Amino acid sequence: MRAVAETGSTNADMLALAAAGAAEGLWLRADYQTGGRGRQGRVWQSPPGNFYGSTLVRLRGGDPAAATLALVAAVALEEAVRIYAPGADVAIKWPNDLLLGEAKLAGILLERADDAVVVGIGVNLAHHPAGLDRPVTSLAQHGPAPDPAEFAQTLADVFARWLSRWRGEGLAVIRDAWTARAHPAGTALAASLPDGERVEGIFERLDADGALILRLADGRVRAIHAGDIFLI
Numbered sequence: 001m002r003a004v005a006e007t008g009s010t011n012a013d014m015l016a017l018a019a020a021g022a023a024e025g026l027w028l029r030a031d032y033q034t035g036g037r038g039r040q041g042r043v044w045q046s047p048p049g050n051f052y053g054s055t056l057v058r059l060r061g062g063d064p065a066a067a068t069l070a071l072v073a074a075v076a077l078e079e080a081v082r083i084y085a086p087g088a089d090v091a092i093k094w095p096n097d098l099l100l101g102e103a104k105l106a107g108i109l110l111e112r113a114d115d116a117v118v119v120g121i122g123v124n125l126a127h128h129p130a131g132l133d134r135p136v137t138s139l140a141q142h143g144p145a146p147d148p149a150e151f152a153q154t155l156a157d158v159f160a161r162w163l164s165r166w167r168g169e170g171l172a173v174i175r176d177a178w179t180a181r182a183h184p185a186g187t188a189l190a191a192s193l194p195d196g197e198r199v200e201g202i203f204e205r206l207d208a209d210g211a212l213i214l215r216l217a218d219g220r221v222r223a224i225h226a227g228d229i230f231l232i
Helices: 010-019 066-084 148-169 171-181
Strands: 002-007 027-033 051-058 090-093 097-100 103-113 116-123 188-192 198-206 212-215 221-224 228-231
Touching: 002 010, 010 027, 010 051, 010 103, 010 116, 027 148, 051 148, 066 090, 066 097, 066 103, 066 116, 066 148, 066 171, 090 171, 116 148, 148 171, 171 198, 188 212, 198 221
Parallel strands: 002 027
Antiparallel strands: 027 051, 051 116, 090 097, 097 103, 103 116, 188 198, 188 228, 198 212, 212 221
């Protein structure tokens, strides 16, 4: 585990380390980010006291699809958070968020360069931003917030175990674990797609590749491969 007091983005740093030959399993944690980012280029506010970290996965022949590492990260993150918030209403929201109640607690960002996939994770431990277009929370709103360095080691250990299962047992076991920890079947969701289309429906399942399957009001089934998802 590498740690720095300040950086622009742990994902950007990890991509550079990957290009320089860093090995799988390396983690980088920052106390503060000046250029943290989320999905679709959004700014990720990064005050000290929260967790900001990235790890590196080197793809191998026979691995499941790289994009499904988001499911691995989500399952590992949910497990790690529950260690510090036992009994809390924690749930995964497709594709890359962790909710506490109905508010966002954490996010995941995957970036790939050749055989390197960087998994970036941000968790609101002590603080959460205000004035966003969706509810946001932190662990400190619900109980004691863990030290970011302690949380980082816990997450690294849990992620390594789930990564081993993804690689050794296949995607199905990860998809089942994700389903058990996510918004349940029958949840009403709205999807804002990259082209601006909005789709509303009932969550049915993940397909074999990890896409979100919605049942629309007219009975049709729609597979969502990318987009922002909102509970409705």
